[in-house]
Amino acid sequence: MTCPFCGHRGDRVVDSRESKEGDLVRRRRECLKCGRRFTTYERIDEIPYMVIKKDGRRERFDRQKVLAGLLKACEKRPVSMNSLAKLVDQVEARLSESPDREITTREIGEMLMEGLRALDKIAYVRFASVYRDFQDVEAFFRELEELMRQRRAESEAQESQPGR
Numbered sequence: 001m002t003c004p005f006c007g008h009r010g011d012r013v014v015d016s017r018e019s020k021e022g023d024l025v026r027r028r029r030e031c032l033k034c035g036r037r038f039t040t041y042e043r044i045d046e047i048p049y050m051v052i053k054k055d056g057r058r059e060r061f062d063r064q065k066v067l068a069g070l071l072k073a074c075e076k077r078p079v080s081m082n083s084l085a086k087l088v089d090q091v092e093a094r095l096s097e098s099p100d101r102e103i104t105t106r107e108i109g110e111m112l113m114e115g116l117r118a119l120d121k122i123a124y125v126r127f128a129s130v131y132r133d134f135q136d137v138e139a140f141f142r143e144l145e146e147l148m149r150q151r152r153a154e155s156e157a158q159e160s161q162p163g164r
Contacts, residue, residue: 001029001040008033049095050102058102061095063088070112073127079120087115121147 001011010032017026025042049061070084091111095103109131116124128143 001038003031003034003036004038005036006031006034047101049092051108052102052104054105061092061103063092066091066108066112069127069130070116070123073116073130074120074123077120077123079123083119087112087119090115117147121151 002009003011008031011029012032013027014030014037015028018024019026023043027040027042028037029040030037050058051061052058066088067084070087074084091103091108094107094111095101113124113128113131116127125140125143125147129140132139132143
């Protein structure tokens with residue numbers, strides 16, 4: 001650190017304290033040349049996660065916004081808040097693994113729909129209807145038919161397992 005009083009670059013740390021939140025470290029330093037003391041603060045330099053919208057705009061990833069969309073789809077459904085939080089955690093984990101810290105809304109939507117499909121079929125269809133912007137009843141029915149086809153395939157696979 002450079003001393004703010006004399007400009008010397010040598011100092012020693014006299015005292016260090018972490019903030020109550022744990023996101024900041026306060027250090028008291030003493031200049032080795034002039035002996036005066038000064039305070040520095042350290043914090044993690046966070047680079048925000050960015051979401052690339054359909055029109056090319058970029059905005060910060062907002063966990064609460066994603067969670068609000070999931071809550072709306074799961075309204076009056078037996079889906080726990082914990083399972084929705086885990087689903088959003090998965091999206092955040094994918095973002096943190098990305099070297100450029102960006103993700104498209106399409107990728108987010110697909111991940112959320114995949115998770116909702118496993119949690120609750122009705123919530124999945126609700127979310128998909130908004131996310132995929134169904135323009136007519138036929139598009140909605142095609143999605144339902146695909147869901148029913150998958151369900152039948154899962155049932156047949158379970159019935160064909162030995163010991164059932």
